[in-house]
Amino acid sequence: MTGYVQMHFSRAERENIFGGEWNGWPANEWSEYNDCLEITEDSEKNATLNEIIKPRFKVDNVDGILDDDTYIRFESIIEFPYFLLHALRVFVDFYDVSLEKDLGELLDDKKLIADFENVIKYGTIDDEPIKDNKENFAKIFIIHLLQTRYLFDMFIIKREFTGEDKDGEWSLKELHTSGQASKKKAYYSNTLLKCDYERKEAYAPRNKECLMIQSALRVSYTSPKVMHWITELVLWLFKNDEVPQLTNEAEDIAALATKENFLDGKDYKLGVTTPHIVFNFLDYLLWKNNKNKYSDFEFEFRNSVEHWYPQNPSDGSFDSWDDKDTFGNLCIISRSVNSKFSNLSPESKMKSYGNMVKKGSLKLRIMGCIIQNSSNEVWIDSMKMK
Template identity: 75%
Template sequence: MVEELKILGEQVIFNTDAHYVIPRYQRAYAWEDKEIEQLIDDINDINASENYYIGSLVVSKVKGKFETYEVVDGQQRLTTLFLLLQYLVYVGALKEEVGQTLSFDCRSNSNYTLSHIQKILAGQIEDENSIELSILNGIKVIRQKFEKDTTLNIDNFVSCLGHVILYRIEVPEHTDLNRYFEIMNTRGEQLEQHDILKAQLMGCLNDRGEQEFFSKIWNACSDMTGYVQMHFSPFYREKIFGNEWNDWPADEWADYQQCFCVTEESDKGATIAEIVSSKFKIDDIDGMLDNNIHVRFDSIIDFPYFLLHTLRVFVELNEVSLEKPLGDLLDDKKLISDFKNVVDQGKINGNSIDKEVFAQMFIIHLLQTRYLFDRFIIKREYTGEDNEGEWSLKELFTSGQGSKKKAYYSNTKLNYSNEWERTYAPRNKECLMIQSALRVSYTSPKVMHWITELILWLFNNDDNQNPKLIDVAVSIAAQATLENFLNGGNYKLGVQTPHIVFNFLDYLLWKSDKNKYGDFDFEFRNSVEHWYPQNPSDGSFDSWDNKDTFGNLCIISRSVNSKFSNLSPKSKMQSYEKMIKKGSLKLRIMGDIIRNNSNESWIMNQCEEHEDEMINLLKDACAMQD
């Protein structure tokens, strides 16, 4: 059972009727300055208009004792919140007392300290030998933080605290608590929002076999390395993806009926292991390339963000109407609240969403989205001993029969019916290049909306339309270039010029002459550089008022930026020609121009001519008329 509890207000974690016991197998309170101050800062930074998930508390209800819970995981955060509330009561910021709602099993000093916090804060310690020093230190850290940190306003902090949510997860009655604690200790981290979400959605299913199958799909999809097929056992792999392991997963929940099997082990009721299970892989290596080289693949996003993309596609495909639209940003901190918004407030065809039906629909949708993501969205590929990796757009195939069947990977085919391979093969590279241009332009996963758009398009179009995926990706880049650069008509933005403009331009240059630029790859070049510098070194040559114009700009890595410094274009080319030849395509062109021209000719006419050529290339690609 999962309960959403607040720190203040109604349905609070420290309800005076509830009592939490820290068992003896757990370590004593151990948080120090860094952890305590970070918790306070996190709360203080909350947007006061929205709820904020701060963690989870896993408990086991003590049989025969009313509202008494043994804390299995989350005691450090729970104890700190208890101390924090006690301090706020002491300074008068809270009116209601917290009560003796927390205790330690077989730790008399800890219990003495917890029951005497108000006296300790007032400097009235009666028995210093009975004080638990780690808890005393926690109290001191909290007090010093509020007294010395000028950014903390105690009234505002209390207001923020009212929006803090903590999820209390009650483990099933027969769970082996020592085993569970061992799992969580090995894991070394709190349950994340996607763990809580999994538990909530599984709880909507009444059938044990359905819950187990839901868990298998969720676990497979949550491992974002490699391809989802390889995260299932061979039995489920063939049931879901067919004999060749690459069929489209079925659309209806009833089609998976033969997968709803309950094992003897799962009948024992220890379902919490499913909720917290670590990411796993069936094989250590993802598979082979078609030339028998070992390979592994990494995703360009983590699972919480994949869930957010999947939810947005689900809302669009099922025409879910929402009173409050999902936010513009893909915010992993709002994962639970976004799902809650859809499930509790959303309507399909005017009807409220049934939670059991949603859980069934969403887990199938998650599986299908991951299938499309693996096949049509770029990954990072590592072969042999290579640690650098390269962009990859491949799909899974199989070789061999029976127990000797293995996966191998070859370029994703973007072909129309009955096309020759020589016709469709180049499309893979084009799709890879435009996607990698988007990837390096939008480095934060919060703004990678292009993934949502591509996945949505794939759902809405048949396989024989897949070549048009390139056009969709190009359209996304072109639209961003129009809206954020060309439409404004101001090409003198300097370092504020959006990165997508440079990367889209490089894609267009690459496509215009693939042979000449065959060695070019998109990298994380995150620094906009002035070719003719902003501040000429030591006044050795004149400054230039027009330095911020687009023709004088390029995108480079930060390490290159530090080398270029304030050198003139001519000096940059002479000193770092090899580096420039491996750089962005616009930079290479600028280098070629300056090789046969002077710094003076660059600012007199070469820069303007170069800019006109580049801007016209962008305008043509964006179908923009002068």
């Protein structure tokens, strides 16, 4: 799933659904869509629903690639089946749908059809079984899907590709238009998380903060099956008009995960099983507390937990340490860096790979600074004091 939903409609459909500026909230009533969302027979490219649902059905143009094979600018952090799973869970909560059996714990694309069947066959809205009026459910859900995609596009991070940067960067932007009539074109600027009559210097930092905490969540939960934070944020957006508080909501999600999966257990010696969200949330707090100092920092897929003072010292060249699994001695790094660090002492890691350390996670950078002015023995002593 790529791009912005507005850009996948014809110009006329865009204006009917999203207004003249292409960025208005989709209407809540089905009657408002009488002049759009229609299937016509005047194009050879149209396909019937029976054709579309066949496993071998393919479209001529891959989603996200333009006619000239140029990749589009934005890439979603989830694929469409997972978006449907998020949308369904938001629907169940927002419309207070009663179910005989709850939807699965995981966002499992293999159970997509089963989840929808569960809602349609056994769900009730205001004591009315959905199965008794499937047509009404279909209309409500189509509008809900459109509105969910609208919120997802505007308020959930993506990867943005510009110039020759093949890896892209985290982006939180919204669509705007310039020009008139047939010359109207789309452009993108940072999503505004502002209160009425608020000055730019007050609201501008929120975009970066929201982008950073969401990217911290994204790199912590690498499997789309466990990205429940997306469901929570989109549901919050449906229920709340105070979009400037979106950053706070995302912070609360990260803080609660850290509390439940780490702090509540009061076991700070989990070693490599320490949840990644703990490291990334700490890095976010360190960044937020000193943005100027860490202006070059961004969240990356650092998926390996490393012992700074190693588990098994190289060739017995220095003493082992029983409390090596303590959180203070751990850092999160990429697997490629982990292979280089190997079983070297903290001093040797900093001397040999100092440049990698200085570009790594903020916790790792701080650990590097400490060992730069001390020794392996001092490092152990400092951990004993924690």
